[in-house]
Amino acid sequence: MKLWCCYFLPVFLATSGQICAAENEISHHRANKLRAVAIESRPMERRNFTQGLYISDSELYVSSGQYGKSAVRVYSWPDMILNREMALPKALFAEGLTLLANRLWVLTWREGKLLVMDPSTLEVLTTGKISGEGWGITHNASTLWLSNGSSRLHSIDLSSAAKTQSLDVTLNGKPLKRLNELEWINGKIWANVWLTNTIVVIDPKTGAVTDEITVDDLLNAEDRETNTDVLNGIAHDPQTGAIWITGKRWPKLFRIELENTN
Secondary structure (H helix, E strand, O other): OOOOOHHHOOOOOOOOOEEOOOHHHOOOOOOEEEEEEEEEEEEOOOOOEEEEEEEEOOEEEEEEOOOOOOEEEEEEOOOOOEEEEEEOOOOOOEEEEEEEOOEEEEEEOOOOEEEEEOOOOOOEEEEEEOOOOOOOEEEEOOEEEEEOOOOEEEEEEOOOOOEEEEEEOEEOOEEOOOEEEEEEEOOEEEEEEOOOOEEEEEOOOOOEEEEEEEOOOOOOHHHOOOOOOOEEEEEEOOOOOOEEEEEEOOOEEEEEEEEEOO
16 A cells, blocks of 8 residues: 655645535534543653553554653553653654554644654654644544644545545534544544543544543542643553553553443
């Protein structure tokens, strides 16, 4: 399968591509209410201001944000030994990341850049351009999905001349903003909702949130410090099917199961 070089990634425009869920077609499906329960934890370096989280081939990839401190780190999985890391230029704020076609795709926040890195060396091979802010990124097959803090996700099909589309996300019929870190899990897109203890599960065909997951009380009081920040980071282990979550400057990753609270 030929993937188009990142040099040809288009600039995202608010009106570009097809809107997959037009206003008159917005689903009013009511989301199931679920609760995340931690059943296992792993240590996590607290210095990670976690923006992106991804598991592949017995390694965990982490993008850590903030200006002057942004980096990509790769740990052995599941023992969490640091294998390699690369600091990003001080002018870049790292956001989400995903691994596709033996390349790491790393978003930046306000800089309009999508970095394409070699996962073995963490060298930046090329840089694509996006319009607006970069928040979260995931993929399915040859399609990248990106969030920008709005209620709209954008997709790029890298196998068909980088064709773009957009998807309006709704929760119980209303637009849902602040979609942040993304992860493709079992045919749906999971997303952190920034500044909340909520993860939503999105149907990529309609944009409707099918499940609303509350994440509370994972960190004990002794695990919190003054700079411990919000929930952010979702990773699906392809070997076990387990789902792991964490947050910004959290000292732990948690494997979760879901309980119905309807």
